[in-house]
Amino acid sequence: MTKPFRETLETKDFVVTAEAGPVKGSNVTKMIEHIELLKDRVDGLNVTDNQSSVMRYPSLGACLLIKEYGGEPILQITCRDRNRLAIQADLLFAYSRGINNVLCLTGDSIDVGDHKEAKPVFDLDSVQLIHLVHTLNSGKDMTGNELDGGVDFCIGASATPSADPIEPQLIKFEKKLNAGVGFIQTQAVYDLGEFKRFVEHARKTDREVKILAGIVPVIGTKMAAYMNENVPGIFVPQYIIDELAQAPKGTGVSKGIEIAARMIRQMKGEKICDGVHIMFIGREERVPDILEAAGI
Numbered sequence: 001m002t003k004p005f006r007e008t009l010e011t012k013d014f015v016v017t018a019e020a021g022p023v024k025g026s027n028v029t030k031m032i033e034h035i036e037l038l039k040d041r042v043d044g045l046n047v048t049d050n051q052s053s054v055m056r057y058p059s060l061g062a063c064l065l066i067k068e069y070g071g072e073p074i075l076q077i078t079c080r081d082r083n084r085l086a087i088q089a090d091l092l093f094a095y096s097r098g099i100n101n102v103l104c105l106t107g108d109s110i111d112v113g114d115h116k117e118a119k120p121v122f123d124l125d126s127v128q129l130i131h132l133v134h135t136l137n138s139g140k141d142m143t144g145n146e147l148d149g150g151v152d153f154c155i156g157a158s159a160t161p162s163a164d165p166i167e168p169q170l171i172k173f174e175k176k177l178n179a180g181v182g183f184i185q186t187q188a189v190y191d192l193g194e195f196k197r198f199v200e201h202a203r204k205t206d207r208e209v210k211i212l213a214g215i216v217p218v219i220g221t222k223m224a225a226y227m228n229e230n231v232p233g234i235f236v237p238q239y240i241i242d243e244l245a246q247a248p249k250g251t252g253v254s255k256g257i258e259i260a261a262r263m264i265r266q267m268k269g270e271k272i273c274d275g276v277h278i279m280f281i282g283r284e285e286r287v288p289d290i291l292e293a294a295g296i
Contacts, residue, residue: 002072005101006154008043009183009210014268015275016296017044017074017185017212018287020066022057028065031057034284039071041288046074046103046185046277050081053113060090063099073099074156078107083123084132084142091136095151103156103185104129104176127172130155130179156183160233161198162191169233170201177206184209185277188216188227188234192266199273210274213267217256217280217290221245257286261293268294 008015018038023031038045047062063073075094077087091102106126110118124132135142139150157176163169176184184202189195199211216234218224221244224236240259247255264276278287 002039002070003043004154005044005072005074006182008072009154009274012043012275014296015044015183015210015212016042016291017046017275017277018042018284019277019279019281020045020047020062020284021051021281022047022059022062024054024056026057028057028062031062032065032069035066035069035071037285038287039066039069041291042278043275044072044074044101047076049076049078049105049107050113051108053080053108053110053115053118055113055115060094060099063094064097067098072101074101074103075099076103076105077129078105079122079124079126079129080107080110080120083121087124087129087132088136088141091133091151091153092147095153096149100152101154101156102133103158104133104181105158126157127175127179130157130176130181134180154182155180156185157181158187159184159198159202160187161189161195162187162235163233164235173202174205177202177209181209183274184211186212186214188279189213189263190218190234190236190240192263192272196272212275212277213273215260215264215276215278215290217253217260217283217286218244219256220252253283253286257290257293260290264290264294264296268296 020034045066047059049059059076063075066073104126110120132142133153133155136151139147159173160169218236221241224241227234228236244255267273280287
């Protein structure tokens with residue numbers, strides 16, 4: 001039987017979650033295969049909400065699939081596509097169907113996606129969204145009306161340890177911690193020294209929050225260069241790029257898995273953080289290989 005994610009956070013020394021990437025269409029066969037493969041290997045499956053402003057199968061729909069097939073879903077909600085009415089309604093529906101975990105995000109800019117003429121909403125930001133979920137948890141809606149049947153969400157938020165400059169990110173991160181979250185899921189981490197400093201900073205504000213390091217395997221030098229040049233807040237160090245460059249042709253995926261597993265082993269062994277969140281979108285079937293290589 002799947003253990004509630006909140007209970008796992010409270011009792012497990014090293015938590016592992018993974019991302020189940022939604023499809024662009026209604027054929028959910030591959031997504032179900034990934035759910036079946038991962039549901040017993042990880043502590044929670046997290047589903048993106050139109051990530052990078054690209055229209056895909058909804059996070060809420062995918063979370064219902066995860067629940068149906070016996071996994072523990074973590075619903076992502078961004079503020080980009082819905083106003084406060086729609087967000088509250090979606091959260092009530094999610095909880096009524098057994099989805100008890102929510103990751104609160106502001107959302108990527110419309111400009112980076114595939115529907116550039118869409119109108120962004122941003123009625124709230126991620127900190128306000130955290131407050132909204134707490135309000136629902138207290139038994140009321142945002143205007144103070146009593147709910148007929150309450151909710152009790154485990155609340156999470158995101159962070160970007162490699163943001164440059166880091167100061168604005170730390171200010172917003174502290175606001176999220178002060179708003180009250182049970183877990184933090186970071187963007188991709190590659191520089192462990194930098195990540196350690198970020199965790200130390202977080203602990204000064206909230207010693208109890210669980211921090212899950214984002215793990216995105218890099219499978220080649222071109223991918224590393226693209227991320228460094230085009231993805232804000234992510235930096236792949238040169239020594240990793242050099243290691244990828246020295247890998248024999250055709251072994252990029254295996255080398256990326258090896259590097260990711262090595263980082264996870266170090267994070268776990270040195271107790272740098274409370275767990276990891278593995279994002280291997282498009283290659284979810286290789287997540288078990290990362291876990292095995294990491295000794296998990």
